[in-house]
Amino acid sequence: MYGSMSPAARTALHGQAAWVLTAAGHGPAAVSRHLLEVHPDEDQDVVAQLRAAAVEHLAVGAPDAARRCLERALTEPPGPDAYATVLYELGCASLLTAPAATVRHLSSALGLPGLGDDLRIDATYRLAQALAHNNQLREAARVLAAEAARTPPGTDRRRLQAANFMYEGFQAVEEDGPARSRRLADLTAHFTGADNSERALLTVRGFDAMMRGEPADEVVRLCDLALVDGIPARGLGWTDPTWGFEIPSLTGIAYAFSDRPDQAGILFTEAVRAFEISGWSGAHLAFAHTLLGLVHRRRGNLPRAQHYLEEGLRLADRVGNGLPVHWDTACLLVDTLVARGRTAEARSVADHYSFGPPWPGAIVLPDGPSVLGRLLLAEGRVEEAVDTLEAAAEALVGRGRHHVVWAPWPLDLARALAPTDPDRAAGIAAEARAHAERIGTPTALGEALRCTALVADPPEARRLLTEAVAHLAASPSRYEEARAHLDLARATGSAAALAKATELAAACGASLHTPDAVTARASFHPPE
Numbered sequence: 001m002y003g004s005m006s007p008a009a010r011t012a013l014h015g016q017a018a019w020v021l022t023a024a025g026h027g028p029a030a031v032s033r034h035l036l037e038v039h040p041d042e043d044q045d046v047v048a049q050l051r052a053a054a055v056e057h058l059a060v061g062a063p064d065a066a067r068r069c070l071e072r073a074l075t076e077p078p079g080p081d082a083y084a085t086v087l088y089e090l091g092c093a094s095l096l097t098a099p100a101a102t103v104r105h106l107s108s109a110l111g112l113p114g115l116g117d118d119l120r121i122d123a124t125y126r127l128a129q130a131l132a133h134n135n136q137l138r139e140a141a142r143v144l145a146a147e148a149a150r151t152p153p154g155t156d157r158r159r160l161q162a163a164n165f166m167y168e169g170f171q172a173v174e175e176d177g178p179a180r181s182r183r184l185a186d187l188t189a190h191f192t193g194a195d196n197s198e199r200a201l202l203t204v205r206g207f208d209a210m211m212r213g214e215p216a217d218e219v220v221r222l223c224d225l226a227l228v229d230g231i232p233a234r235g236l237g238w239t240d241p242t243w244g245f246e247i248p249s250l251t252g253i254a255y256a257f258s259d260r261p262d263q264a265g266i267l268f269t270e271a272v273r274a275f276e277i278s279g280w281s282g283a284h285l286a287f288a289h290t291l292l293g294l295v296h297r298r299r300g301n302l303p304r305a306q307h308y309l310e311e312g313l314r315l316a317d318r319v320g321n322g323l324p325v326h327w328d329t330a331c332l333l334v335d336t337l338v339a340r341g342r343t344a345e346a347r348s349v350a351d352h353y354s355f356g357p358p359w360p361g362a363i364v365l366p367d368g369p370s371v372l373g374r375l376l377l378a379e380g381r382v383e384e385a386v387d388t389l390e391a392a393a394e395a396l397v398g399r400g401r402h403h404v405v406w407a408p409w410p411l412d413l414a415r416a417l418a419p420t421d422p423d424r425a426a427g428i429a430a431e432a433r434a435h436a437e438r439i440g441t442p443t444a445l446g447e448a449l450r451c452t453a454l455v456a457d458p459p460e461a462r463r464l465l466t467e468a469v470a471h472l473a474a475s476p477s478r479y480e481e482a483r484a485h486l487d488l489a490r491a492t493g494s495a496a497a498l499a500k501a502t503e504l505a506a507a508c509g510a511s512l513h514t515p516d517a518v519t520a521r522a523s524f525h526p527p528e
Helices: 007-023 028-035 044-059 063-075 080-094 099-110 117-133 137-149 155-170 177-188 196-212 216-226 246-256 261-278 283-299 302-319 324-339 343-352 368-378 382-397 409-417 422-439 442-453 458-473 478-492 495-508 515-522
Strands: none
Touching: 007 028, 028 044, 028 063, 044 063, 044 080, 063 080, 080 099, 080 117, 099 117, 117 137, 117 155, 137 155, 155 177, 155 196, 155 246, 177 196, 196 216, 196 246, 216 246, 246 261, 246 283, 261 283, 283 302, 283 324, 302 324, 324 343, 324 368, 343 368, 368 382, 368 409, 382 409, 409 422, 409 442, 422 442, 442 458, 442 478, 458 478, 478 495
16 A cells, blocks of 8 residues: 555655654654655754654664664754754764764764854764774874864863873874873873763773883772772763763773773673663674673683684674774684684684784784784794784884783793893893883783793792792783793693693683693603
8 A cells, every 4th residue: 555655645644644643742753754754845843853863763772763864854954053963963873883974974063163062072072983983093183182272171171182192092103102191191190080081081091001011000090090989980881972982991901901800890791781781782792792801811711701702703793894893802812712722713813804914003902913923923933923023012112012911022022032042032021020010910920920931040940930820820810820830840840830730721721732831741850
């Protein structure tokens, strides 16, 4: 019957249906399916109903339906005083599914009269988010800096500053990272977390401090200030439209690399729940699974980490190709598979997702070149590994980033160079140990001591490895503890150390058929 009507009759009846539903008290979302079919007629009531319907659709996690309503509202069209606002609303509705379209809509809205100060701040913030999701981090930082410069001091300016510092820090290449870090530290030095703008800046500062290898106690203090009773403050949650998911993500990541995986796990479990409730089943949910994979990798539960990371890639693959979440998840999965002794599987993942140069414009979680160097070492491609790890060093040292767990290049570079250039390996290991002592976490200290033992004489190596085992036993990092026991078994010939390594490796889901284990078995000698 519907198909037998003439187009004009259908359009007229859709208009009558919309009127009947409105008169009967139905909401804008129910009415909108009919308004989408009527002819544009510069009717501002239609525009208002379609905008209200878009709000309802977004509230139940239906951004595509909201986008259709707002696109139809623009063709009505809105009056001159509302046109820029509808463009802004359309840009916001497209953010989760079409960042490139969001960039177009919000850029157009910002170029038109009609946006009030509050909407202009929000449009700029969301434009920067869309640019960042579209791998345009430099442009995102630029638009934020320009708007912050003309915004009076206060909450709005701090909101723009937080995002500006964040996207500058996310860039893989930065002109003067240490200067940015100093500005950020100076700005937040006396913040107490009094409001969400302070909490957001404290979060960015905590993440930056972690990347720089500042003391973990200070990183944790900053993260604690950014939360309220251990969870994100109201307005800073995972699906909050004002700040975005990046802020709580940075808090949890900083915790994870500061030997606080339990706190990180609480945050990331809530992320999965919040995204699923809101219907965010794309890149956001994929990233939440990636973050849970990170937590389990840091705890040493490698099979669980692999499960979450593979699920993250499955969800990301449904969205598209080459997303930032693909890089982060592939990086962590390669690292996890190498730790499990599954080098061929790690190579398959790396090849499938083009994990390697050319690197993206954003940093990778954890440091991508460091993880690729570790994979190349596991494959026996030592010269390529050395080149890759040296490139990682060049990129990070100049920016003042010295976290030896986030970016373990010095540990693996020293291991690769030890047989042929022990003096250089010793220098790299000593510097890594100094940075680990500044960080102060048991994981960083234990890993650095293992590295230093590579180039020490036998009695000193045994002492260093005994100390490394003690540190790692006090850490949440069960896999790294297993490796330390293997090294100690190699150095001392201790059957007890090998038994403990075997027990821990089995609990971690790691294979003993790794280069470390083979070396340990082949190199036993009686203790002196």
